[in-house]
């Protein structure tokens with residue numbers, strides 16, 4: 543079904559509502575379950591920027607492995623046991639609020655079905671503004687609609703596509719990071735920055751531009767409104783415990799996440815925008 547000149551909707555075999563954007567500059571696919579971008583291919587080089595697991599659960603019973611999960615209103619595990627990791631928005635169905643469609647720039651605004659959930663007691667409005675052009679821009683907009691402040695955490699948890707992680711380098715990060723695979727100890731960002739083995743790092747950096755380089759291919763990752771960049775790869779051992787990811791696929795992805803991990807306090811009436819751009 544066509545929604546506008548460059549935007550169409552279909553239902554997958556397993557019942558997920560998928561939105562496809564195909565304009566002069568790029569193509570993108572997203573799932574309304576999770577407000578979850580699955581694919582982004584700029585037409586300038588026809589290179590898929592995102593990795594999506596071939597074993598991802600695509601029936602709405604579990605968050606999708608790959609693409610760009612939206613984490614909100616907490617990041618990683620909640621202090622309270624039993625709550626879903628990374629918040630509750632990546633597990634619910636979102637709706638399209640608005641489409642502005644031009645030949646080489648398509649803007650979609652998505653809103654989650656529900657913004658309340660166990661583990662968060664603020665009054666908030668959330669929307670995701672997605673601009674598909676030569677670059678992809680994703681903005682997670684949080685507004686405090688109540689009359690008391692609240693604190694939240696969030697991430698645009700992008701999985702980038704790599705041919706071979708042993709050939710990849712990250713540029714643009716420096717300073718210290720919290721190493722989640724070494725008892726949360728503080729470590730210094732390596733230079734050059736390559737990945738070997740399980741990697742789970744919170745870079746306490748508000749770097750605005752990070753480059754993911756592999757041979758001639760370079761992906762530019764812009765960030766705004768964040769307090770951290772998270773770098774994650776499960777590595778060859780942990781991947782074996784993950785039912786929704788083939789064992790060899792840790793070689794073909796790296797998460798570089800634009801995140802608020804330290805907590806952002808939002809006053810009544812205040813709005814915060816967390817943005818990642820991918821080029």
Ligand SMILES: O=P(O)(O)OC[C@H]1O[C@@H](O)[C@H](O)[C@@H](O)[C@@H]1O
Nearest residue numbers: 618627628699722742772774799
């Ligand atoms: O398996 P999930 O809930 O999608 O999380 C994947 C990873 O997400 C990263 O952001 C976290 O830093 C990791 O600790 C976590 O394992």
